[in-house]
Amino acid sequence: MTDTAExxxxxxxxxxxxxxxxxxxxxxxxxxxxxxxSGPAAVGFWRMMFALPLLALIARRESGGVGPPGWVLxxxxxxxxxxxxxxxYGIALTSVAKATILSNLTPVIVTGVxxxxxxxxVRPLFLAxxxxxxxxxxxxxxxxxxxLPGANPALGDALSAMAAVWYALYFLAVQRAxxxxxxxxxxxxxxxxxxxxxxxxxxxxxxxxxxxTPGGWAACVGLxxxxxxxxxxxxxxxxxxxxxxxxxxxxVQPVVAAILGWALFGEVxxxxxxxxxxxxxxxxxxxxxxxxxxx
Numbered sequence: 001m002t003d004t005a006e007x008x009x010x011x012x013x014x015x016x017x018x019x020x021x022x023x024x025x026x027x028x029x030x031x032x033x034x035x036x037x038s039g040p041a042a043v044g045f046w047r048m049m050f051a052l053p054l055l056a057l058i059a060r061r062e063s064g065g066v067g068p069p070g071w072v073l074x075x076x077x078x079x080x081x082x083x084x085x086x087x088x089y090g091i092a093l094t095s096v097a098k099a100t101i102l103s104n105l106t107p108v109i110v111t112g113v114x115x116x117x118x119x120x121x122v123r124p125l126f127l128a129x130x131x132x133x134x135x136x137x138x139x140x141x142x143x144x145x146x147x148l149p150g151a152n153p154a155l156g157d158a159l160s161a162m163a164a165v166w167y168a169l170y171f172l173a174v175q176r177a178x179x180x181x182x183x184x185x186x187x188x189x190x191x192x193x194x195x196x197x198x199x200x201x202x203x204x205x206x207x208x209x210x211x212x213t214p215g216g217w218a219a220c221v222g223l224x225x226x227x228x229x230x231x232x233x234x235x236x237x238x239x240x241x242x243x244x245x246x247x248x249x250x251x252v253q254p255v256v257a258a259i260l261g262w263a264l265f266g267e268v269x270x271x272x273x274x275x276x277x278x279x280x281x282x283x284x285x286x287x288x289x290x291x292x293x294x295x
Contacts, residue, residue, distance in 0.1 A: 015240035019249050022233030025226050027256025030096045031264060032223045033088050037216035039207020040088030041198050043223065044081070046211075048195035050224025055188040058228070063182045069189045076173035076186065077193020079166050084194065085201055087163035094156025096261030097269055098140060100254040101277045102160035108133045108287045109168035126287055133283025137161065140276030183235055191227070251281050 036043045059066045083103075090099040108130055141157045170190070177186045202209055211217045234250060254277070261267040269277070 011240060015237045016249070018233050019237035020252060022230050022237065023250050023252040024256050025230035025233065027100075027253040028260070029223065029226055029230075030091045030100050030257050031260045032219040032226065033091045034096065034265065035215060036211055036219035036223070037213055038209060038211045038220075039202050039205065040092050041085045041202040041205060042207045042209045043220060044084035044088055045195055045198040045202060045209075046220035047084070047223040047227055048191045048198065050221050051227040052188065052191055052195070054224070054228045055184055055191060058232075059182065059184040059188050062184055066188045067181065067185050069193075070177070070181075072173050072177045073181070073186060073189035074193050076170050076177060076190040078197065079170035079173060080190050081194035081197035081201070083163050083166035083170055085198060086159045086166060090156045090158075090160030090163060092156070093152045094160065095153070095267045095269075096265065097254065097258035097267060097277065098153070098157055098273070099160040100257040101140065101280055102137055102157060103163045103167065104251065104254055104284060105133055105137060105161065105164040105280065106167045106171060107284050109165055110171050111287050113168060113172060125289070129283045129286035129289075131283070133280050133287060136276045136279030136281070136283055138276070140273045140280060142272075187228075187231070251284065254281065 033040070033043050036046070038046070056066060087099065087103050090103070111126060112130065141154075174186055174190070199209075211220055258267075258269060258277075262269070
C-alpha cells in the first residue's frame with residue numbers, strides 16, 4: 001500500500017476525485033436495482049454475471065489469472081450473496097435512502113465483531129459511536145414517512161439492516177483473504193460463488209429472472225460495471241488518502257442515493273428521518289475512527 005505521507009498534493013487531489021467518483025457510482029446501485037425489471041435476487045445474479053468477465057480480464061492483467069479458490073473466498077461469496085439478496089429486497093420494500101443508510105451500518109458491526117470475537121482493543125469512543133449509529137437508525141425507521149414509504153417499510157428496513165450484518169461477514173472474510181490474494185482475485189471468486197446462490201434464491205422465491213425491457217437489461221449491465229469500477233475506484237484511492245478522509249467521503253453514497261430516490265421516485269425524507277440518518281452516519285464515521293488507533 002502506498003504511504004499517504006509520500007503522496008503529493010496533486011496526487012491527493014486526483015485520489016479525492018477518484019474516491020468521490022467511486023462513492024457516487026456506488027450510490028447509483030439502489031437506483032439501478034429499482035430500474036431493473038426483474039426480481040431482487042435475480043438482479044443480484046445479473047450483477048455478478050456482467051461483472052465476472054471484467055474481473056477475469058483485470059485479474060489476468062494484474063496477477064496473471066484468477067488463481068485457485070479457497071474456503072475463505074467461498075465463505076465471502078456466500079456472505080455477499082446474502083448481503084445482496086437482503087439489500088435488494090430492502091430496496092424493493094422501503095425507500096432507497098433508508099435501505100442504503102441502514103446497510104451502511106457495516107463498519108459498526110465489523111468493529112464490534114473485531115472487539116468481541118478477535119479481542120481487538122477499541123477506544124471508549126466506539127461505544128458512543130455505536131449508540132449514535134443504532135439510535136440514529138432507530139429514529140430514522142420510526143419517524144413518520146412523508147413521502148412514498150414503499151410496499152412494506154418495516155420489513156424493508158429490517159432486511160436492509162440485516163444486509164449490513166452479512167456485508168460485515170463478507171468484509172471480514174475479504175480482509176482475511178487479502179493477506180495472500182489480490183483484490184481482483186478476491187472479488188472474482190466471491191462473485192462467482194455468489195452468482196449461483198442468487199440464481200437458486202431467485203428460482204425458489206418465484207421471481208422473474210429475465211428483465212422484460214431493454215431498460216431493465218441496461219440497468220443490470222450498469223450494475224455489473226458499477227460493481228467493478230465503483231469498488232475499484234474506492235480501493236485505489238484508499239491507499240492514497242488518510243483513512244479519516246476516506247471513511248467520511250465514502251458516505252457520500254447514501255446521500256447520492258437519497259437525492260436520486262427523491263428525484264426519480266418521489267421519495268421524500270422527513271425532518272425526523274433526515275436527523276436520524278445524519279446521526280447514524282456520524283456514528284459510522286466515529287466507529288471507524290475509534291477502531292483505527294487500537295487495531
